[in-house]
Amino acid sequence: MSIGEPTMKGDRLRQNMAVTKKAKLKKSDEPTKTSKVTVSEKGEESKRYSLWNFWISTLFLKLLLIPDYFSTDFDVHRNWLAITNKLPMSEWYYEHTSQWTLDYPPFFAYFEWFLSQFVPKVVRDDGCLDIVKVGKFGLPTIVFQRLTVIISEILLFAVLQIYINTTKLSERSQSFVVASSIVLSPGFLMIDHIHFQYNGFLFAILIGSIVAAKNKKYLWCAVLYTTSICFKHIFLYLAPCYFVFLLRAYVLNVNNFKFKSYKDFLFLIRWANLFKLGSIVIGIFTICFLPFAHQMPQVLSRLFPFSRGLTHAYWAPNFWALYSFMDKILTTIMLKLPYVHMFATKLIKPPLIPKDIKEINERLLANNGSKGLVQDVFFVILPQIPPKLTFILTLFYQILAVLPILFDPSFKRFIGSLTLCGLASYLFGWHVHEKAIMLVIIPFTFLVGFDRRLLVPFMLVASAGYVSLYPLLFKGQDYFIKSLYTYVWCIIYFAAFRKTTKISSSVERRIFFLDRLALTYIFSLLPMVTVLQILDEVKWRYSFLQKFEFLGLMAYSVYCSLGIISSWFALSWLYNFDELLWQ
Numbered sequence: 001m002s003i004g005e006p007t008m009k010g011d012r013l014r015q016n017m018a019v020t021k022k023a024k025l026k027k028s029d030e031p032t033k034t035s036k037v038t039v040s041e042k043g044e045e046s047k048r049y050s051l052w053n054f055w056i057s058t059l060f061l062k063l064l065l066i067p068d069y070f071s072t073d074f075d076v077h078r079n080w081l082a083i084t085n086k087l088p089m090s091e092w093y094y095e096h097t098s099q100w101t102l103d104y105p106p107f108f109a110y111f112e113w114f115l116s117q118f119v120p121k122v123v124r125d126d127g128c129l130d131i132v133k134v135g136k137f138g139l140p141t142i143v144f145q146r147l148t149v150i151i152s153e154i155l156l157f158a159v160l161q162i163y164i165n166t167t168k169l170s171e172r173s174q175s176f177v178v179a180s181s182i183v184l185s186p187g188f189l190m191i192d193h194i195h196f197q198y199n200g201f202l203f204a205i206l207i208g209s210i211v212a213a214k215n216k217k218y219l220w221c222a223v224l225y226t227t228s229i230c231f232k233h234i235f236l237y238l239a240p241c242y243f244v245f246l247l248r249a250y251v252l253n254v255n256n257f258k259f260k261s262y263k264d265f266l267f268l269i270r271w272a273n274l275f276k277l278g279s280i281v282i283g284i285f286t287i288c289f290l291p292f293a294h295q296m297p298q299v300l301s302r303l304f305p306f307s308r309g310l311t312h313a314y315w316a317p318n319f320w321a322l323y324s325f326m327d328k329i330l331t332t333i334m335l336k337l338p339y340v341h342m343f344a345t346k347l348i349k350p351p352l353i354p355k356d357i358k359e360i361n362e363r364l365l366a367n368n369g370s371k372g373l374v375q376d377v378f379f380v381i382l383p384q385i386p387p388k389l390t391f392i393l394t395l396f397y398q399i400l401a402v403l404p405i406l407f408d409p410s411f412k413r414f415i416g417s418l419t420l421c422g423l424a425s426y427l428f429g430w431h432v433h434e435k436a437i438m439l440v441i442i443p444f445t446f447l448v449g450f451d452r453r454l455l456v457p458f459m460l461v462a463s464a465g466y467v468s469l470y471p472l473l474f475k476g477q478d479y480f481i482k483s484l485y486t487y488v489w490c491i492i493y494f495a496a497f498r499k500t501t502k503i504s505s506s507v508e509r510r511i512f513f514l515d516r517l518a519l520t521y522i523f524s525l526l527p528m529v530t531v532l533q534i535l536d537e538v539k540w541r542y543s544f545l546q547k548f549e550f551l552g553l554m555a556y557s558v559y560c561s562l563g564i565i566s567s568w569f570a571l572s573w574l575y576n577f578d579e580l581l582w583q
Contacts, residue, residue: 049176074196075135076100085116103302107230153200174500186486218250230288237425244402249409316432317560330381390430397424418443437465457570464563
């Protein structure tokens with residue numbers, strides 16, 4: 001037995017080694033099988049999170065909207081097609097036969113020239129390329145221009161599909177909700193495919209820069225953002241955020257910097273990166289504006305027409321809408337109750353306030369913002385607002401928004417800053433159009449998925465912002481289209497964002513009363529819109545309603561501004577005082 005025991009132990013040892021070897025071989029085979037499954041799963045994931053079906057379904061809706069109402073912007077772009085096609089470059093920014101003069105940067109003028117090369121003969125014969133005071137055209141021109149918007153918007157779908165595909169698999173569901181909510185945006189449907197503009201195409205370039213920033217492709221971020229400015233100069237409002245973000249993330253060597261003497265500051269800057277970044281920005285602007293170098297004052301006067309006044313014909317729902325509304329209230333009170341004016345003049349001395357009732361009536365004869373005209377606005381009681389003040393206020397709040405990026409150049413901080421820069425320009429800018437709310441909603445959409453507490457501010461600005469676009473479509477038949485589409489979008493995507501957004505560890509600090517108040521505000525938008533639509537339909541019967549024709553637009557402006565300003569307050573608070581949210 002003593003001689004046989006080692007043999008038995010040896011046999012067991014050999015058996016154990018054989019089992020172990022088989023296990024190792026089996027284990028070594030597993031990665032191959034797993035990799036095959038992973039490739040298959042990736043294919044299924046790409047199909048599952050594709051925007052192709054959305055493009056097909058929305059295409060049919062947009063084709064059905066071709067004969068719908070369109071605004072004067074349709075003739076604006078028709079005139080730009082004619083100008084860029086018929087005239088040499090040197091005359092593009094001087095031509096003024098029509099009041100719809102070219103007032104977009106040169107890249108967009110090149111884009112209009114490119115489109116004009118594809119105008120078929122039947123559309124040319126229809127008057128599409130005629131330089132006239134007022135455009136005279138028919139269905140061929142309408143179909144052609146509508147199709148150019150639909151085709152150019154493919155770029156938006158492509159860029160957002162790249163955004164989805166470059167997101168981690170664990171976050172792809174959330175990115176799909178973000179991307180699909182943008183391509184199905186009520187704003188793009190109302191502004192581009194009914195009112196008529198090319199925002200889908202233009203915002204695609206801006207979104208491309210956001211996607212590049214997310215993937216840390218900083219040079220591509222600079223290329224795409226600079227290009228977007230050269231297409232649409234309203235994107236310039238976001239420049240402080242991009243400048244600080246690229247400076248901190250790509251140019252400054254803060255992480256490896258050790259200060260010992262003042263000479264060490266030379267090593268704070270990555271000089272090669274600064275040279276590449278500067279060359280890109282300067283190069284793109286040079287390509288854009290060099291052909292117009294000899295007429296830059298004329299080009300700039302077209303791009304920045306400060307003579308248009310503080311507010312648009314329809315007040316954009318921002319701070320100046322509330323300011324204008326307060327002026328109306330004070331004017332009415334002082335005319336009805338003269339002793340209130342007497343008391344006010346004791347506290348505030350003329351000329352800061354009208355010296356008597358006669359002067360108030362004289363100021364009322366001027367355009368004071370209640371006639372719905374695109375002219376300069378004169379306030380009756382409150383002080384006049386110069387362009388310089390709007391610039392200072394906008395810059396001040398934008399500086400507050402970009403300072404945190406110097407300490408934390410993360411993508412989350414960048415998008416938060418981008419949204420607040422857009423809000424600051426929208427709330428305090430000069431002659432802001434209601435369509436500029438897209439400059440806020442689009443960046444905010446990328447931000448909302450990071451934390452549940454950002455959802456309520458987003459819901460406020462999205463719902464109020466989209467409803468504020470309703471007056472663009474003032475035809476009665478468009479009421480059901482814009483209302484139904486917007487409210488279905490809100491129901492679907494507010495629920496989708498709520499399901500896919502993360503719940504932070506500090507969620508208990510949310511003030512639920514304010515959340516409920518916000519929801520009450522959002523739900524009240526529907527009855528407000530319905531009542532205003534009914535009043536608009538029956539106003540021809542009542543002289544009182546005809547006398548105050550601008551009252552409905554004022555209601556839109558004031559009520560929607562409350563929601564947008566509330567969203568700004570909420571996001572600003574979270575951005576500046578809740579560090580846990582941004583970690």
